[in-house]
Amino acid sequence: MANGSKQIVDFAKIKATMADPYKHPVQVIDREGKVVNPDILAKYSDDQLVDFMKKMVWERTLHEQTMNFSRQGRLGFYAPTAGEEASEMGSVTAFKEQDFLAPAYRDLPQMIQHGTTVAKGFLWSKGHVEGNIHENKNMLFPQIIIGAQYVETAGVALGIKKNKDKDRVAFVYTGDGGTSQGDWYEGVNFTSAFQAPAVFFVQNNGWAISVPRYKQTAAETLAQKAVAMGVPSVQVDGMDIVAVHEVSKLAREYAAAGNGPVVIETLTYRFGAHSSAGDDPSRYRTKEEEKPWFDADPLIRMRKVLTDKKLWSQDQEDKLVEQYKDDFKEAMKEAEAAPAQKVSDFLKWTYNVPTPSVKKQIAEFEAKESK
Amino acid sequence: MAKMTYIKAITSGLDQVLNDDPKTLIFGEDVGKNGGVFRTTVGLQDKYGEDRVFDTPLAESGILGLAIGLALTGWRPIPEIQFMGFTFEAMDGIVGQLARDHYRFGGTKNFPVTIRTPFGGGTHTAEMHADNLENYFVSTPGLRVVTPANPYDAKGMIISAVESDDPVLFMENLKLYRSMKDEVPDDKYTVPLDSAKVVREGKDITIVAYSAEVNESLKAADALAKDNIDAEVIDLRSLSPIDTDTIFASIDKTHKVVVVQEAQKMAGVGAQVASDIAEEKIMSLDAPIGRVAAPDSVYPFAQAENDWIPNADDIEAKARDIFNY
Numbered sequence: 001m002a003n004g005s006k007q008i009v010d011f012a013k014i015k016a017t018m019a020d021p022y023k024h025p026v027q028v029i030d031r032e033g034k035v036v037n038p039d040i041l042a043k044y045s046d047d048q049l050v051d052f053m054k055k056m057v058w059e060r061t062l063h064e065q066t067m068n069f070s071r072q073g074r075l076g077f078y079a080p081t082a083g084e085e086a087s088e089m090g091s092v093t094a095f096k097e098q099d100f101l102a103p104a105y106r107d108l109p110q111m112i113q114h115g116t117t118v119a120k121g122f123l124w125s126k127g128h129v130e131g132n133i134h135e136n137k138n139m140l141f142p143q144i145i146i147g148a149q150y151v152e153t154a155g156v157a158l159g160i161k162k163n164k165d166k167d168r169v170a171f172v173y174t175g176d177g178g179t180s181q182g183d184w185y186e187g188v189n190f191t192s193a194f195q196a197p198a199v200f201f202v203q204n205n206g207w208a209i210s211v212p213r214y215k216q217t218a219a220e221t222l223a224q225k226a227v228a229m230g231v232p233s234v235q236v237d238g239m240d241i242v243a244v245h246e247v248s249k250l251a252r253e254y255a256a257a258g259n260g261p262v263v264i265e266t267l268t269y270r271f272g273a274h275s276s277a278g279d280d281p282s283r284y285r286t287k288e289e290e291k292p293w294f295d296a297d298p299l300i301r302m303r304k305v306l307t308d309k310k311l312w313s314q315d316q317e318d319k320l321v322e323q324y325k326d327d328f329k330e331a332m333k334e335a336e337a338a339p340a341q342k343v344s345d346f347l348k349w350t351y352n353v354p355t356p357s358v359k360k361q362i363a364e365f366e367a368k369e370s371k
Numbered sequence: 372m373a374k375m376t377y378i379k380a381i382t383s384g385l386d387q388v389l390n391d392d393p394k395t396l397i398f399g400e401d402v403g404k405n406g407g408v409f410r411t412t413v414g415l416q417d418k419y420g421e422d423r424v425f426d427t428p429l430a431e432s433g434i435l436g437l438a439i440g441l442a443l444t445g446w447r448p449i450p451e452i453q454f455m456g457f458t459f460e461a462m463d464g465i466v467g468q469l470a471r472d473h474y475r476f477g478g479t480k481n482f483p484v485t486i487r488t489p490f491g492g493g494t495h496t497a498e499m500h501a502d503n504l505e506n507y508f509v510s511t512p513g514l515r516v517v518t519p520a521n522p523y524d525a526k527g528m529i530i531s532a533v534e535s536d537d538p539v540l541f542m543e544n545l546k547l548y549r550s551m552k553d554e555v556p557d558d559k560y561t562v563p564l565d566s567a568k569v570v571r572e573g574k575d576i577t578i579v580a581y582s583a584e585v586n587e588s589l590k591a592a593d594a595l596a597k598d599n600i601d602a603e604v605i606d607l608r609s610l611s612p613i614d615t616d617t618i619f620a621s622i623d624k625t626h627k628v629v630v631v632q633e634a635q636k637m638a639g640v641g642a643q644v645a646s647d648i649a650e651e652k653i654m655s656l657d658a659p660i661g662r663v664a665a666p667d668s669v670y671p672f673a674q675a676e677n678d679w680i681p682n683a684d685d686i687e688a689k690a691r692d693i694f695n696y
Contacts, residue, residue, distance in 0.1 A: 151435065155440015157440070160444060163444060352478075356615070
């Protein structure tokens with residue numbers, strides 16, 4: 001074939017255009033607080049918008065209070081959430097009580113919004129079984145093995161479908177790094193193959209501990225990965241709570257109607273460290289990188305929209321912060337009052353019907369514990 | 372009562388549990404229309420429908436995730452991992468998640484999942500199809516590991532496994548699938564998940580074995596009997612937990628023991644049995660504990676597997692050594 005003649009396939013062109021459907025992340029309010037999609041904003045009442053802001057202030061205060069508690073040695077492993085308030089609160093508020101949440105370790109705020117208590121969240125962080133038990137609430141515990149919650153969501157969604165539950169979906173979170181896991185693909189693909197009702201969130205906060213997003217994959221967006229599984233997906237401005245909520249609501253409706261799953265990539269940023277356990281972001285990222293993201297703070301833009309509408313004041317926010325701080329201190333007291341755990345209980349829970357050697361060990365530990 | 376192969380007995384047991392409990396589900400690779408690559412689930416999709424017996428995409432970790440999520444929504448899953456060598460792909464699902472979940476929820480949620488998986492050497496399979504991988508699973512708290520050695524136990528134990536509210540790894544021996552037939556009742560019966568069985572009574576020496584090595588041990592016992600050595604053979608049936616009561620009672624009678632396994636020798640079921648005996652019954656022994664196991668190499672290339680798998684001759688020789696000690 002002569003040079004320059006048309007080839008049967010043009011890989012360069014395919015590669016250059018594969019992210020085309022994802023060129024414009026969904027946005028309602030831009031980083032300056034300007035409403036770029038007034039039609040969508042008009043669907044929300046003043047009360048709803050104020051409630052969004054309250055929830056973000058709540059999550060930011062929770063973050064700050066947990067950092068204090070961590071410094072005081074009163075929490076165990078805790079994953080900071082500042083910066084991700086719009087992504088977390090905007091998404092979780094689109095779901096109903098009957099929906100099943102499969103969280104990862106950065107998703108305690110969504111768990112609390114979905115019905116468990118702050119004290120339970122603290123108990124999970126402190127390493128107490130009560131932090132895993134959310135009876136009559138539709139949720140798992142925060143998953144530590146990145147990706148496991150994705151394959152389990154496939155099962156929950158299929159179970160919902162087989163139970164013929166109406167108006168019920170599963171929803172699940174991971175981060176940008178999580179999309180590199182085999183379980184991520186298996187979870188989304190199984191759910192798609194079974195056309196089961198689930199919404200998969202990828203909170204792309206730019207960093208998997210110290211590894212930047214671009215090192216995870218050559219794909220331009222994480223949302224486009226869903227295409228390979230036959231799943232519709234969207235990228236949304238994860239610092240814009242109205243945009244996140246709107247796409248989450250639509251995704252939920254789509255999945256609940258029996259159309260199969262949806263993948264949502266929220267573009268957000270982890271303002272703080274990976275965890276409270278000694279991670280220092282200054283080792284791997286620069287102030288120049290952080291600055292534009294700090295300026296994109298989801299609270300700043302929502303504060304501006306509400307202030308312009310005369311629905312919000314600094315005084316009101318300061319009072320809320322104090323109230324939330326008091327709530328979190330109360331929750332910490334409750335968590336600290338939880339009964340000490342017993343090894344004999346751990347043994348009792350290992351099997352439904354304890355094996356003979358476990359029975360023997362239960363007796364040994366009960367004897368020790370009664371001394 | 373009909374004469375049934377080991378594989379037919381498992382099919383019959385699965386038929387029973389699908390019939391008894393509408394919440395039971397069978398799923399995995401090729402288990403639907405094809406009835407499994409060995410035909411263990413043959414006919415079940417036709418009988419119970421694609422909602423209850425269905426094929427999954429080809430991904431073992433996904434299969435385990437599916438099982439856990441289905442259990443969370445009230446189902447009683449019976450996933451199949453097509454060959455035990457493929458359980459490595461589902462290791463987090465089995466060991467990191469499923470086995471720990473009842474504990475994680477402080478005993479408030481049950482995960483009644485029965486994972487069926489074929490294993491065992493001697494049928495000249497491709498690599499990673501025959502390995503005895505039970506050693507990885509018996510050290511996992513929260514998981515029961517069982518393996519029947521005959522058709523009667525196969526049916527009774529698969530029913531018990533599915534009815535158990537604990538997760539069970541149910542290992543099916545490839546070589547036994549069609550090589551032996553037993554009288555197996557058509558009606559429902561169960562065989563306990565945590566008890567060993569004396570399959571041949573004897574007074575001179577105890578041979579503890581499981582799965583295909585039970586038959587090899589019985590052959591060895593017949594050979595020993597010609598020289599008036601009366602061996603008792605115990606089929607462990609359950610690898611986790613191990614029924615030490617049955618083993619100890621036998622040792623109190625024979626005072627000599629050989630522990631047999633098809634798996635490599637290092638740190639496995641045989642080592643645990645030997646350790647339990649040493650811990651509790653060493654004063655009852657008149658000889659060291661004998662062990663018969665595969666050598667500590669990687670599972671052999673198929674052409675040479677019969678040189679590697681411990682057989683009746685190996686067991687007989689070791690039993691003579693211990694008997695004559």
